[in-house]
Amino acid sequence: MTEGIQNALNSAGPQADSIAGLWWLMFVVCSIVFVLVMIALLLAVKNRTRESQFAATPILEPPPEQERRRRNVVVTCVVLTAIILFVFAIASFTTGRSMSADMPSKNGLTIDVTGFQWWWEIRYQDVDASNIFTTANEIHIPVGVPVTLNLRANDVIHSFWVPNLAGKKDLIPGKSNTLWLQANKPGVYRGQCAEYCGMQHAHMAFWVVAESQEQFNAWRQNQTQTSVTPTTDSQKRGQQVFLSSTCVMCHKINGTPAASNVGPNLTHVASRNTIAAATLSNTRDHLYQWVKDSQSVKPGNRMPQHNLAEADFQALLDYLQSLK
Amino acid sequence: MLKKFLLCAFLCLFVASCTREKRTFSQPPANFKSYDVTMSAIRPGSAGVQQPVQMPSEEHAYDTNEGKRLFTQYNCAGCHANGGGGMGPPLMDDQWIYGSNSENIYATIVEGRPNGMPSFRQKIPDNQVQQIAAYVRSMSGQLRKDVEPTRNDTMNARRSEQRTERKTPQQTTAPPYD
Numbered sequence: 001m002t003e004g005i006q007n008a009l010n011s012a013g014p015q016a017d018s019i020a021g022l023w024w025l026m027f028v029v030c031s032i033v034f035v036l037v038m039i040a041l042l043l044a045v046k047n048r049t050r051e052s053q054f055a056a057t058p059i060l061e062p063p064p065e066q067e068r069r070r071r072n073v074v075v076t077c078v079v080l081t082a083i084i085l086f087v088f089a090i091a092s093f094t095t096g097r098s099m100s101a102d103m104p105s106k107n108g109l110t111i112d113v114t115g116f117q118w119w120w121e122i123r124y125q126d127v128d129a130s131n132i133f134t135t136a137n138e139i140h141i142p143v144g145v146p147v148t149l150n151l152r153a154n155d156v157i158h159s160f161w162v163p164n165l166a167g168k169k170d171l172i173p174g175k176s177n178t179l180w181l182q183a184n185k186p187g188v189y190r191g192q193c194a195e196y197c198g199m200q201h202a203h204m205a206f207w208v209v210a211e212s213q214e215q216f217n218a219w220r221q222n223q224t225q226t227s228v229t230p231t232t233d234s235q236k237r238g239q240q241v242f243l244s245s246t247c248v249m250c251h252k253i254n255g256t257p258a259a260s261n262v263g264p265n266l267t268h269v270a271s272r273n274t275i276a277a278a279t280l281s282n283t284r285d286h287l288y289q290w291v292k293d294s295q296s297v298k299p300g301n302r303m304p305q306h307n308l309a310e311a312d313f314q315a316l317l318d319y320l321q322s323l324k
Numbered sequence: 325m326l327k328k329f330l331l332c333a334f335l336c337l338f339v340a341s342c343t344r345e346k347r348t349f350s351q352p353p354a355n356f357k358s359y360d361v362t363m364s365a366i367r368p369g370s371a372g373v374q375q376p377v378q379m380p381s382e383e384h385a386y387d388t389n390e391g392k393r394l395f396t397q398y399n400c401a402g403c404h405a406n407g408g409g410g411m412g413p414p415l416m417d418d419q420w421i422y423g424s425n426s427e428n429i430y431a432t433i434v435e436g437r438p439n440g441m442p443s444f445r446q447k448i449p450d451n452q453v454q455q456i457a458a459y460v461r462s463m464s465g466q467l468r469k470d471v472e473p474t475r476n477d478t479m480n481a482r483r484s485e486q487r488t489e490r491k492t493p494q495q496t497t498a499p500p501y502d
Contacts, residue, residue, distance in 0.1 A: 155477075249398055249447055262397045299349040302397075304449040 006190040008163035012210065013182045015099055015166035022095045029084060099167060108146035108180075111139060115151075115158030115171040115193070118200040118301060119264055119277040124220070125150075133223045134252075136264035137206045138272050142216040143186050151177040159195035162208050168194045183210030190278070199300040205278035219271075226255030227267045227323055238319025241312045246304060253323070263303065270323045276301075287317055347386045379426045381454040382461065385471045391459025392473045392485070394452055403440065406482055407463045412440060416463040416482070417491065424466065424493035429457040465490035 004010050011020040062070075112123040123134045141147050151160050153171040161168040166181040183189075193204035211219070230236045242248065243258060250263035258266075269275070272282055276298060280286040289296070292313060294303040308316070381387035395401060403412030413421060422432050433453050436443030444453065462472040462485040472486040482488075 244446065246447055246449055295349040300347075304452055306449070 004164075005188060006163050006192065010164055012185050012187055012189065013165045014184070015181050016164055018095045018098055019167055022091055025091060026088060029088075033084070108148055108182075109141065110148045110150065112150045112152065113139075113160060113171065115153040115155075115160075115197070115204075116302075117155050117198050118193070118204040118298070120204070120206045121154075121264065122206075124223075131220065131224055133220075133267075134265045135223060135268065135272070137274065137277050138209065139191075139206065140209045140211060140216055140219050141183055142213045143183050143210050145213070146180055146182045149179045149181070151179060156197050157195050158193050158197045158204070160191065161194035162189050162191035164189040165208060170195055183208070186210050186212065200298045203277060203279045203298050207273060207278055222271065222324070223268055225268075227253045229255075230319055230322060232318065234315045234318040235322050236319075237312075238315035238317070241308065241316045242319060245308065245312075246306060247316075250302075266320070266323060268323055270321050284317055284321060287320060288313065291316065291320075345384055345386060347384075379430070379454045379458060381451070381458040382426060382467055383471060385473075387455045388458045388462050388467065388471050388485070389473050390452075391455035391457070391462075394448075394456050395459055398444075398448060398456070400456070406480060408482070415460050416488065418464060418494050419496040420493045421496055423495075424461070424464075426454075426457055426461065429460050430454065433457065459485075462488075464488065464493075466493070 008016060009020050009023065011017045110125040112121075112125060114121040114123070120137050121134065122136060122139050124132060126132050149160065149169075151169055151171040152175070153173045155173065157173070158171040159168050160171060160179060162181070164187070165183055166179060169177050169179040171177065187210050189208045189210065191206045191208055193201055195201075197204065230239045239256065242253070243256060248258040248260060250260050252259050252261060252265045252267065254265075254267040270282070274280060275282050275287060276290055276294065279298060280290060290303070291306060292308075293305050294301055295305055381391070403410055404415050407416035408414050409417075413419070420428075422428055422437055430453055432441060433448065433456060434443065434445050448456070458467065458471075459473070461467055465472070465485070465488045469486055472488075473484055474486045475484050476482070
């Protein structure tokens, strides 16, 4: 029950801890109440059968002693219910307040997350401009560091949800929402859009990789570099294919003339574990399928089909796979 | 009772007779039909009567709306604004420099035009060019009302294409601006 990469009960941070705590409190108390109610119901059914053997007609005026006892039971149960609901209300309210409170530390990381139909743009902010970079569908965070997420949307309302780390928060066009989270143990956690946003809403996922500070620094160091210069002939041809075909109309590769911001930034596309918003693992076959006919994988998505020569496809894949 | 039943049955049949507009996401690349683009309008002999080509995208509300999205995404709006024009000529008026037919607009996008319109050959897939061409025609109300985009996604001073009245295309030789 405490396993899983997308499981609110497998909490890996303070935000998810408080949600899991609230959930367990409600689950345990409600379970006890349910069991007690069921027992009372069974007893009532059982007693009713026994009484009906003696009384041919229903008793309209029960004895005062029995009446008083029954009234006491009802009053006790109503008071108990009110107390339990009041405790729940207080617990829920305080949990909500503690989660929407300001970040505990200002020395954390700031990441802009922008929702698109149907993928996530991830932009790491930094006081040092050379550390600002953009990636997609994969968030790396160092363990034990509070992370502030500025949530925006480009087209429609989306919702950012990593159950293992925090609750949901909507990404709303024209508005910036803030969510903070922290991972206390390293791991890979899956996130998912939690607000229906159109045809491929179900295929709008992302990964959060919580790793040690050293690993994170190495990752960030690589991400801030411009793209790898193609070395082999095939890669060079692939770059030419990329720059002279439809790809440049939407995608950006830092260090090349491709500089459009409509689709995901592909500067380090080969370093990601998945493509198409965590729909496919990042293998050559999947990449080929995606570039050639993405509509067969995610019908209705914004990537058009491409009608390149087979050799051009292979060269393009060689180039894309070199973009570590 | 029988009347109600018959009315109900009639309504069911009536509703069932509606056709749902079909969206084709997966056109096999082999079916992509490229329209032949003539490089020059100058031809020997007398000027033939041009038969307008009806592109399939002009029959679908989905396609014209996709064209509207792509118009912004491919930054057509960078020069043509939201149809009112800027660096490029306005598209929502009745003045047409290179023709108002679908194939004229298609050719304009694919080939480019003098004085700034770049060529998008190989840069925009064929079906998307058709969608954009359909949208450009809808900007001055050239399409059927039921396929024209009905609303703007953003705050826009301009009325939606569907509410734009149809303008009769006029041929013009020079841009209407200096």
